[in-house]
Amino acid sequence: MRAPLYSANPEEIFERRTIDDPPSFYARLRRSAPIARIAETGAHIVTTWALVDEALGREADFSANLTGLLIRDAAGQPAMLPMKDTGATQVISTADEPDHTVHRDLLQRRLTPARIAEMESLIARWADEAVTPLVRAGGGDFVAVTEGVPALVLANLLGLPESDIASFRIWSMMGGDMLAGDVEADRMRFLFEENERMNAYLSSHLDRADPATAEAPDATLLAILARAIGDGHVDRKTALGISTILFGAGGESTASLMGSCLYRLARDPVMAEEMRADPTLVARFVEEVVRLEPPFNFHYRSVRRACRLGGFDLEAGDKLMLSWSAVNRDEAAFEDPDALRLDRRHPKNHMGFGRGRHFCLGAHLARLEARCILESLLRQTRKIAFDPARPPVWTRSIFVRRLERIPLAVVAYRESGRGRTVVKTLKTEIAIAASPQTVWSVLDDLARYGEWNALVPRIAGRTTVGRLLDAAIAYTGQSAIDFQPKILRIVGARELRWVSEIPGDPPSRAEHYFILTPSADGGTHLENTEIFEGPIADAIWPMIDGVGRRDFEKMNRDLKARSEALERGSVALHPVIDSARPSEISAAADAGRSSAPVESAMALRCVCEKDPVELRVDAKPMHPHLCGCSQCWKPSGAVFALIAVAPAGSVSVQAGAEALAVADPTKAIARSACRRCGTHMVGRVADPDHHFYGLDFFHPELAVGACPAPEFAGFVSSIIETGASPSNMAAIRRRLAELGIPAWDAFSPELMDLIAWHRVKLARTR
Numbered sequence: 001m002r003a004p005l006y007s008a009n010p011e012e013i014f015e016r017r018t019i020d021d022p023p024s025f026y027a028r029l030r031r032s033a034p035i036a037r038i039a040e041t042g043a044h045i046v047t048t049w050a051l052v053d054e055a056l057g058r059e060a061d062f063s064a065n066l067t068g069l070l071i072r073d074a075a076g077q078p079a080m081l082p083m084k085d086t087g088a089t090q091v092i093s094t095a096d097e098p099d100h101t102v103h104r105d106l107l108q109r110r111l112t113p114a115r116i117a118e119m120e121s122l123i124a125r126w127a128d129e130a131v132t133p134l135v136r137a138g139g140g141d142f143v144a145v146t147e148g149v150p151a152l153v154l155a156n157l158l159g160l161p162e163s164d165i166a167s168f169r170i171w172s173m174m175g176g177d178m179l180a181g182d183v184e185a186d187r188m189r190f191l192f193e194e195n196e197r198m199n200a201y202l203s204s205h206l207d208r209a210d211p212a213t214a215e216a217p218d219a220t221l222l223a224i225l226a227r228a229i230g231d232g233h234v235d236r237k238t239a240l241g242i243s244t245i246l247f248g249a250g251g252e253s254t255a256s257l258m259g260s261c262l263y264r265l266a267r268d269p270v271m272a273e274e275m276r277a278d279p280t281l282v283a284r285f286v287e288e289v290v291r292l293e294p295p296f297n298f299h300y301r302s303v304r305r306a307c308r309l310g311g312f313d314l315e316a317g318d319k320l321m322l323s324w325s326a327v328n329r330d331e332a333a334f335e336d337p338d339a340l341r342l343d344r345r346h347p348k349n350h351m352g353f354g355r356g357r358h359f360c361l362g363a364h365l366a367r368l369e370a371r372c373i374l375e376s377l378l379r380q381t382r383k384i385a386f387d388p389a390r391p392p393v394w395t396r397s398i399f400v401r402r403l404e405r406i407p408l409a410v411v412a413y414r415e416s417g418r419g420r421t422v423v424k425t426l427k428t429e430i431a432i433a434a435s436p437q438t439v440w441s442v443l444d445d446l447a448r449y450g451e452w453n454a455l456v457p458r459i460a461g462r463t464t465v466g467r468l469l470d471a472a473i474a475y476t477g478q479s480a481i482d483f484q485p486k487i488l489r490i491v492g493a494r495e496l497r498w499v500s501e502i503p504g505d506p507p508s509r510a511e512h513y514f515i516l517t518p519s520a521d522g523g524t525h526l527e528n529t530e531i532f533e534g535p536i537a538d539a540i541w542p543m544i545d546g547v548g549r550r551d552f553e554k555m556n557r558d559l560k561a562r563s564e565a566l567e568r569g570s571v572a573l574h575p576v577i578d579s580a581r582p583s584e585i586s587a588a589a590d591a592g593r594s595s596a597p598v599e600s601a602m603a604l605r606c607v608c609e610k611d612p613v614e615l616r617v618d619a620k621p622m623h624p625h626l627c628g629c630s631q632c633w634k635p636s637g638a639v640f641a642l643i644a645v646a647p648a649g650s651v652s653v654q655a656g657a658e659a660l661a662v663a664d665p666t667k668a669i670a671r672s673a674c675r676r677c678g679t680h681m682v683g684r685v686a687d688p689d690h691h692f693y694g695l696d697f698f699h700p701e702l703a704v705g706a707c708p709a710p711e712f713a714g715f716v717s718s719i720i721e722t723g724a725s726p727s728n729m730a731a732i733r734r735r736l737a738e739l740g741i742p743a744w745d746a747f748s749p750e751l752m753d754l755i756a757w758h759r760v761k762l763a764r765t766r
Contacts, residue, residue, distance in 0.1 A: 019394055041319075043318070066300055101357075143403070148169065173255070266386050425529065426532070438729070524563075602617040603704045624711055715746065
């Protein structure tokens with residue numbers, strides 16, 4: 001039996017959303033199709049820990065040789081690009097036994113944990129030299145750091161001049177680029193040209209390497225390879241192949257790891273503070289990032305002979321793509337697999353660096369380089385964040401997980417006569433059974449804080465970045481303190497952040513933020529955190545860590561209670577439907593859509609008790625719907641209007657014509673309303689080019705007798721503009737869904753398509 005196809009869309013693996021978020025892509029496969037074919041390419045993605053572990057152990061069935069690459073062909077479809085066995089290609093990670101052990105043994109003694117530990121002071125110095133200028137500048141593109149430091153390390157190990165580091169940075173990334181699967185022709189030509197330059201460069205330096213120094217403690221890898229050639233352990237082509245692959249293995253993988261570490265660090269300021277307070281946590285952080293964001297999404301294996309894996313048939317020549325990205329988040333192998341946890345019991349039990357005999361030789365070195373970079377950055381800064389004007393960008397590659405742009409904005413520690421600024425962090429969190437939209441609406445409704453928030457009973461102003469608010473904070477047992485925080489950041493329904501600053505030498509500041517994360521069950525995970533910096537941190541921390549923490553947690557509970565009550569609360573939509581059951585609405589809507597002829601005219605009356613305006617509708621009401629716009633008339637207590645249309649001329653005035661007047665002559669739909677009660681009776685369109693020309697609008701709930709049920713609700717969000725609370729919107733949309741009334745923030749898709757087509761017709765005939 002053949003494995004199932006990985007996707008109904010053969011191009012999915014190449015799409016930007018997959019490149020940006022491979023964990024979600026691989027998680028779907030892991031749960032639904034642990035072995036899946038990519039079209040008819042012969043490639044199979046393997047995504048569970050158990051199956052990948054099994055495949056790695058079955059060397060008789062699955063070769064490490066790189067014999068083909070999954071690519072996107074000229075038509076945009078996945079295809080397999082065969083690779084001829086050149087001999088030099090199959091080295092170290094792509095070599096089978098016995099060659100693999102020969103290659104590994106040559107390099108092993110220079111890359112032992114003890115030898116790598118001896119390099120720590122040198123790597124730490126390089127890290128400081130790379131990080132410090134960017135910190136002093138307030139940030140920049142940290143790719144210069146993530147690629148520059150590994151290039152220096154490679155130069156040191158191979159015995160190459162540091163003056164050529166610019167070329168090393170390019171060459172380190174070439175392997176991953178060639179395996180990206182979706183490379184434009186011009187870029188591929190450049191890569192091949194650079195590959196020729198690199199081979200010529202390495203060949204000349206291999207010729208100059210002194211094999212007599214190969215036994216020295218500080219022997220370079222080129223000297224060791226030169227000695228191996230002389231001793232007959234490898235030929236020259238293989239030695240050059242090993243040198244080449246070291247650039248990718250030592251450069252790209254380490255740069256990818258560092259970039260992912262910075263990506264995680266910039267998105268989690270609380271964890272950054274934890275590591276500043278306890279630098280021993282940095283190593284655990286690096287290990288978790290390797291697990292969650294392995295430098296390579298997968299490694300290839302070639303099927304040697306017809307066999308089976310996971311119950312599915314494989315043919316000789318097929319390719320396996322063993323996904324490190326998937327197995328490192330396998331629920332069967334890890335507790336809480338998607339979380340970055342610094343307290344994980346066995347942090348190194350993952351496949352981020354491979355597994356078994358092909359475990360990465362440079363794993364200890366990559367860990368050390370990443371740790372030195374992070375320690376230097378954390379030591380020199382008090383804040384790390386992405387530059388909001390230049391978001392990070394992931395390299396377009398199915399193979400490598402690397403940021404090609406890491407624009408960080410950093411704030412350096414300010415030194416004073418009393419030493420480095422003190423930083424204290426109060427972090428609280430809670431799960432709320434309400435949507436982020438509802439929770440956000442409560443947080444953003446400053447005028448109502450006093451109704452639920454005992455900690456911040458008063459806050460006024462407009463939540464706009466850069467604006468000052470006027471607020472008061474009242475910790476339990478203490479008098480309220482006035483403060484004027486400045487809004488730092490707003491991401492609607494996701495993040496609200498403000499800061500209060502106190503002058504001094506050094507100054508103090510308190511940065512407060514709420515982060516709302518949607519949960520899988522439709523609820524919200526709320527993080528409510530405040531970071532205190534400067535003398536104030538030490539002065540008030542005992543109170544903050546006690547009373548303050550309890551007050552923050554109470555605030556969270558009160559926010560939870562208010563949000564959940566609003567989400568579950570009953571809401572009034574329109575008198576016609578407020579007391580209706582879903583089945584009644586559905587049946588009435590179906591009846592309204594029928595093509596049965598109209599048996600009698602409909603009489604409409606305004607709400608005046610005496611001498612009401614009366615209209616007659618001689619056609620069946622069509623497109624009955626709820627409308628939330630600010631122009632339509634709504635009966636008392638309703639948040640929506642109920643509107644229907646009929647062919648122009650079908651609506652006639654039977655009584656009270658003298659009481660009618662157009663409510664707003666400037667509008668395209670001239671709505672005639674009763675002067676006495678204000679009820680809109682009929683809307684007509686005079687412009688022959690208007691998309692609703694030929695229709696009359698009316699309110700069917702004014703009918704004497706039955707009223708058609710709404711088929712949809714339009715302009716739902718607009719009810720906020722006429723007084724509805726944003727906090728009620730989730731409940732309103734839920735009620736509409738319960739009644740089977742589709743909700744849109746324009747007209748229904750049917751009408752919007754008609755409007756769009758009308759505009760096309762106008763454009764063609766003008």
